[in-house]
Amino acid sequence: MQENKNLELSAAAIEKFCDGAAREVDIEVVAETGSTNADLMARLPTLLRPVLRVAVHQTAGRGRAGRPWLTVPGGMLTFSLAWHLPQEPHKLLGLPLAIGVALAECLNAVNQNVQLKWPNDLLRDGKKLAGILLESAAASESGTWIVAGIGLNLQVSDELEAQVGRALADAPWLAKMDRNLLLAQLLNAVAAALQQFAQQGFSAFLPRWNALHAYAGQTVHILDHGQVLHTGKALGVDLHGCLVLQTEHGQVNVLAGDVSLRPVV
Numbered sequence: 001m002q003e004n005k006n007l008e009l010s011a012a013a014i015e016k017f018c019d020g021a022a023r024e025v026d027i028e029v030v031a032e033t034g035s036t037n038a039d040l041m042a043r044l045p046t047l048l049r050p051v052l053r054v055a056v057h058q059t060a061g062r063g064r065a066g067r068p069w070l071t072v073p074g075g076m077l078t079f080s081l082a083w084h085l086p087q088e089p090h091k092l093l094g095l096p097l098a099i100g101v102a103l104a105e106c107l108n109a110v111n112q113n114v115q116l117k118w119p120n121d122l123l124r125d126g127k128k129l130a131g132i133l134l135e136s137a138a139a140s141e142s143g144t145w146i147v148a149g150i151g152l153n154l155q156v157s158d159e160l161e162a163q164v165g166r167a168l169a170d171a172p173w174l175a176k177m178d179r180n181l182l183l184a185q186l187l188n189a190v191a192a193a194l195q196q197f198a199q200q201g202f203s204a205f206l207p208r209w210n211a212l213h214a215y216a217g218q219t220v221h222i223l224d225h226g227q228v229l230h231t232g233k234a235l236g237v238d239l240h241g242c243l244v245l246q247t248e249h250g251q252v253n254v255l256a257g258d259v260s261l262r263p264v265v
Helices: 002-009 009-017 020-024 036-046 095-108 158-164 179-204 205-211
Strands: 028-035 051-058 078-087 116-119 120-126 126-139 144-153 221-222 226-236 243-245 250-256 258-262
Touching: 009 028, 009 179, 020 179, 036 051, 036 078, 036 126, 036 144, 078 179, 095 116, 095 120, 095 126, 095 144, 095 179, 095 205, 116 126, 144 179, 179 205, 205 226, 221 243, 226 250
Parallel strands: 028 051
Antiparallel strands: 051 078, 078 144, 116 120, 120 126, 126 144, 221 226, 221 258, 226 243, 243 250
Protein backbone atom coordinates (compact mmCIF):
# COMPACT_ATOMS: atom_id res chain seq x y z
CA MET A 1 0.00 0.00 0.00
CA GLN A 2 2.82 2.40 0.86
CA GLU A 3 4.44 1.99 -2.53
CA ASN A 4 1.21 2.97 -4.32
CA LYS A 5 0.81 5.95 -2.03
CA ASN A 6 4.29 7.10 -2.97
CA LEU A 7 3.18 7.32 -6.60
CA GLU A 8 0.48 9.86 -5.80
CA LEU A 9 1.16 13.50 -6.65
CA SER A 10 -0.59 16.54 -5.28
CA ALA A 11 0.17 20.24 -5.47
CA ALA A 12 -0.37 20.71 -1.74
CA ALA A 13 2.01 17.87 -0.87
CA ILE A 14 4.73 19.20 -3.22
CA GLU A 15 4.39 22.71 -1.76
CA LYS A 16 5.05 21.39 1.75
CA PHE A 17 8.61 20.45 0.74
CA CYS A 18 9.42 23.61 -1.25
CA ASP A 19 11.91 26.18 -0.01
CA GLY A 20 13.67 29.32 -1.22
CA ALA A 21 12.72 30.54 -4.68
CA ALA A 22 10.46 27.51 -5.22
CA ARG A 23 7.99 28.96 -2.71
CA GLU A 24 7.08 31.58 -5.33
CA VAL A 25 5.93 28.93 -7.82
CA ASP A 26 2.28 28.05 -8.44
CA ILE A 27 2.04 24.24 -8.67
CA GLU A 28 -0.44 22.33 -10.82
CA VAL A 29 -0.83 18.54 -11.01
CA VAL A 30 -2.90 16.90 -13.76
CA ALA A 31 -3.53 13.22 -14.42
CA GLU A 32 -2.95 13.51 -18.17
CA THR A 33 -2.18 16.08 -20.82
CA GLY A 34 -0.62 16.21 -24.25
CA SER A 35 2.47 18.20 -23.30
CA THR A 36 3.13 20.24 -20.16
CA ASN A 37 5.48 22.43 -22.19
CA ALA A 38 2.81 23.14 -24.79
CA ASP A 39 0.26 23.85 -22.04
CA LEU A 40 2.49 26.49 -20.43
CA MET A 41 3.77 28.01 -23.67
CA ALA A 42 0.16 28.71 -24.66
CA ARG A 43 -0.42 30.51 -21.34
CA LEU A 44 2.73 32.67 -21.24
CA PRO A 45 0.96 35.90 -22.28
CA THR A 46 -1.28 35.68 -19.21
CA LEU A 47 1.17 34.43 -16.56
CA LEU A 48 2.07 36.69 -13.67
CA ARG A 49 4.03 34.18 -11.55
CA PRO A 50 6.19 31.11 -12.13
CA VAL A 51 4.17 27.93 -12.70
CA LEU A 52 5.13 24.28 -12.33
CA ARG A 53 2.84 21.93 -14.28
CA VAL A 54 3.18 18.22 -13.54
CA ALA A 55 1.50 15.46 -15.51
CA VAL A 56 1.21 11.88 -14.31
CA HIS A 57 1.08 10.95 -18.00
CA GLN A 58 1.90 12.92 -21.15
CA THR A 59 0.46 11.70 -24.43
CA ALA A 60 2.37 14.05 -26.74
CA GLY A 61 5.58 14.90 -24.91
CA ARG A 62 8.41 16.31 -27.01
CA GLY A 63 12.17 16.24 -26.84
CA ARG A 64 14.72 18.33 -28.72
CA ALA A 65 14.29 18.87 -32.47
CA GLY A 66 10.62 17.90 -32.21
CA ARG A 67 11.34 14.28 -31.36
CA PRO A 68 8.61 12.52 -29.35
CA TRP A 69 9.25 11.87 -25.65
CA LEU A 70 7.67 8.50 -24.90
CA THR A 71 6.35 8.01 -21.39
CA VAL A 72 4.88 5.26 -19.27
CA PRO A 73 2.34 6.21 -16.57
CA GLY A 74 4.05 6.00 -13.19
CA GLY A 75 7.41 5.15 -14.73
CA MET A 76 8.79 8.65 -14.90
CA LEU A 77 8.39 12.21 -13.72
CA THR A 78 7.35 14.67 -16.43
CA PHE A 79 6.96 18.32 -15.62
CA SER A 80 7.49 21.83 -16.95
CA LEU A 81 8.39 25.08 -15.24
CA ALA A 82 7.48 28.51 -16.60
CA TRP A 83 9.76 31.27 -15.28
CA HIS A 84 10.50 34.90 -16.13
CA LEU A 85 14.13 35.97 -16.56
CA PRO A 86 15.42 39.53 -17.00
CA GLN A 87 17.76 38.58 -19.86
CA GLU A 88 16.82 38.87 -23.51
CA PRO A 89 16.44 35.54 -25.40
CA HIS A 90 19.85 35.74 -27.09
CA LYS A 91 21.55 35.82 -23.67
CA LEU A 92 20.05 32.50 -22.57
CA LEU A 93 22.22 30.13 -24.63
CA GLY A 94 23.72 28.48 -21.56
CA LEU A 95 20.43 28.12 -19.69
CA PRO A 96 19.64 24.48 -20.59
CA LEU A 97 23.10 23.53 -19.35
CA ALA A 98 22.58 25.45 -16.09
CA ILE A 99 19.32 23.58 -15.51
CA GLY A 100 21.15 20.32 -16.23
CA VAL A 101 23.73 21.20 -13.55
CA ALA A 102 20.98 21.87 -11.01
CA LEU A 103 19.23 18.57 -11.72
CA ALA A 104 22.45 16.54 -11.73
CA GLU A 105 23.68 18.04 -8.46
CA CYS A 106 20.29 17.38 -6.87
CA LEU A 107 20.26 13.74 -7.99
CA ASN A 108 23.90 13.22 -7.02
CA ALA A 109 23.03 14.38 -3.52
CA VAL A 110 21.01 11.17 -3.26
CA ASN A 111 23.83 9.05 -4.74
CA GLN A 112 22.61 8.71 -8.31
CA ASN A 113 26.06 9.18 -9.96
CA VAL A 114 24.69 11.40 -12.73
CA GLN A 115 26.78 13.03 -15.45
CA LEU A 116 25.91 15.54 -18.15
CA LYS A 117 25.84 15.00 -21.90
CA TRP A 118 25.96 18.16 -23.96
CA PRO A 119 23.67 19.90 -24.46
CA ASN A 120 20.49 18.68 -22.74
CA ASP A 121 20.76 15.16 -21.29
CA LEU A 122 21.55 13.59 -17.93
CA LEU A 123 23.29 10.20 -18.01
CA ARG A 124 23.63 7.38 -15.51
CA ASP A 125 26.04 4.55 -16.35
CA GLY A 126 26.36 6.07 -19.82
CA LYS A 127 22.63 5.82 -20.57
CA LYS A 128 20.02 8.56 -20.72
CA LEU A 129 18.31 9.15 -17.37
CA ALA A 130 16.67 12.51 -18.04
CA GLY A 131 16.25 15.13 -20.72
CA ILE A 132 15.54 18.85 -20.83
CA LEU A 133 13.55 20.78 -23.43
CA LEU A 134 13.80 24.56 -23.17
CA GLU A 135 11.44 26.89 -24.99
CA SER A 136 11.13 30.64 -24.65
CA ALA A 137 9.19 33.73 -25.68
CA ALA A 138 10.08 37.38 -25.31
CA ALA A 139 8.05 38.92 -22.49
CA SER A 140 5.76 41.83 -23.34
CA GLU A 141 7.23 44.00 -20.57
CA SER A 142 10.93 43.03 -20.69
CA GLY A 143 13.17 39.99 -20.49
CA THR A 144 12.07 36.47 -21.42
CA TRP A 145 9.60 33.85 -20.29
CA ILE A 146 11.08 30.38 -20.47
CA VAL A 147 9.44 26.97 -20.17
CA ALA A 148 11.79 24.20 -19.07
CA GLY A 149 10.38 20.74 -19.69
CA ILE A 150 12.00 17.85 -17.81
CA GLY A 151 11.49 14.11 -18.10
CA LEU A 152 13.17 11.83 -15.54
CA ASN A 153 13.14 8.05 -15.93
CA LEU A 154 12.33 6.20 -12.73
CA GLN A 155 11.38 2.72 -13.95
CA VAL A 156 11.99 1.75 -17.59
CA SER A 157 10.33 -1.28 -19.13
CA ASP A 158 11.76 -3.46 -21.89
CA GLU A 159 8.83 -2.36 -24.05
CA LEU A 160 9.71 1.31 -23.69
CA GLU A 161 13.37 0.66 -24.54
CA ALA A 162 12.22 -1.22 -27.64
CA GLN A 163 10.04 1.74 -28.66
CA VAL A 164 12.86 4.24 -28.12
CA GLY A 165 15.38 1.99 -29.84
CA ARG A 166 18.19 2.24 -27.30
CA ALA A 167 19.04 1.35 -23.72
CA LEU A 168 17.79 3.84 -21.13
CA ALA A 169 18.83 4.45 -17.55
CA ASP A 170 16.39 4.41 -14.70
CA ALA A 171 16.56 4.96 -10.95
CA PRO A 172 14.61 2.28 -9.04
CA TRP A 173 15.70 3.75 -5.70
CA LEU A 174 14.20 7.10 -6.65
CA ALA A 175 11.05 5.30 -7.80
CA LYS A 176 10.51 4.18 -4.19
CA MET A 177 10.71 7.75 -2.86
CA ASP A 178 7.69 9.89 -2.12
CA ARG A 179 7.14 11.48 -5.55
CA ASN A 180 6.06 14.76 -3.97
CA LEU A 181 9.30 15.04 -2.01
CA LEU A 182 11.41 14.11 -5.04
CA LEU A 183 9.62 16.61 -7.26
CA ALA A 184 9.95 19.35 -4.64
CA GLN A 185 13.69 18.71 -4.31
CA LEU A 186 14.10 18.99 -8.07
CA LEU A 187 11.99 22.16 -8.15
CA ASN A 188 14.00 23.66 -5.28
CA ALA A 189 17.22 23.02 -7.22
CA VAL A 190 15.96 24.36 -10.56
CA ALA A 191 14.30 27.43 -9.05
CA ALA A 192 17.50 28.31 -7.18
CA ALA A 193 19.48 27.84 -10.39
CA LEU A 194 17.14 30.12 -12.36
CA GLN A 195 17.44 32.76 -9.66
CA GLN A 196 21.23 32.49 -9.83
CA PHE A 197 21.22 32.56 -13.64
CA ALA A 198 19.14 35.75 -13.56
CA GLN A 199 21.86 37.41 -11.47
CA GLN A 200 25.07 35.91 -12.84
CA GLY A 201 24.32 34.20 -16.16
CA PHE A 202 26.02 30.96 -17.16
CA SER A 203 29.37 31.93 -15.61
CA ALA A 204 28.16 30.63 -12.23
CA PHE A 205 27.55 27.19 -13.76
CA LEU A 206 30.47 26.81 -16.18
CA PRO A 207 32.95 25.01 -13.87
CA ARG A 208 30.13 22.94 -12.36
CA TRP A 209 29.01 21.74 -15.79
CA ASN A 210 32.55 20.85 -16.85
CA ALA A 211 33.05 18.89 -13.61
CA LEU A 212 30.02 16.74 -14.54
CA HIS A 213 30.90 16.37 -18.24
CA ALA A 214 30.36 12.72 -19.23
CA TYR A 215 32.69 12.80 -22.25
CA ALA A 216 35.50 15.06 -21.02
CA GLY A 217 38.65 14.30 -23.00
CA GLN A 218 36.90 11.73 -25.19
CA THR A 219 36.59 11.77 -28.97
CA VAL A 220 33.05 12.49 -30.13
CA HIS A 221 31.09 13.11 -33.30
CA ILE A 222 28.77 16.10 -33.65
CA LEU A 223 25.84 15.10 -35.87
CA ASP A 224 23.28 17.17 -37.74
CA HIS A 225 20.35 15.05 -38.94
CA GLY A 226 22.60 12.00 -38.98
CA GLN A 227 25.48 13.67 -40.84
CA VAL A 228 28.83 14.15 -39.09
CA LEU A 229 29.66 17.86 -38.86
CA HIS A 230 32.71 17.62 -36.59
CA THR A 231 34.87 15.00 -34.92
CA GLY A 232 37.22 15.86 -32.12
CA LYS A 233 38.15 15.66 -28.47
CA ALA A 234 35.48 17.14 -26.19
CA LEU A 235 37.22 19.70 -23.98
CA GLY A 236 34.15 21.09 -22.18
CA VAL A 237 31.85 24.07 -22.68
CA ASP A 238 32.49 27.80 -22.92
CA LEU A 239 30.72 30.80 -21.39
CA HIS A 240 28.05 30.67 -24.10
CA GLY A 241 27.25 27.00 -23.50
CA CYS A 242 28.99 25.95 -26.72
CA LEU A 243 30.84 22.63 -26.77
CA VAL A 244 34.58 23.14 -27.28
CA LEU A 245 36.12 20.52 -29.57
CA GLN A 246 39.77 20.01 -30.41
CA THR A 247 39.71 18.77 -34.01
CA GLU A 248 42.56 17.97 -36.37
CA HIS A 249 41.92 21.38 -37.96
CA GLY A 250 41.98 23.30 -34.69
CA GLN A 251 39.56 24.25 -31.95
CA VAL A 252 35.87 24.50 -32.79
CA ASN A 253 33.11 25.91 -30.57
CA VAL A 254 29.82 24.19 -31.44
CA LEU A 255 26.49 25.94 -30.84
CA ALA A 256 23.78 23.56 -29.62
CA GLY A 257 20.90 24.19 -32.05
CA ASP A 258 19.52 20.84 -33.20
CA VAL A 259 22.86 19.03 -33.38
CA SER A 260 23.61 15.99 -31.25
CA LEU A 261 26.68 14.36 -29.75
CA ARG A 262 27.77 10.73 -30.11
CA PRO A 263 30.86 9.20 -28.54
CA VAL A 264 33.27 7.55 -30.96
CA VAL A 265 33.53 3.87 -30.05
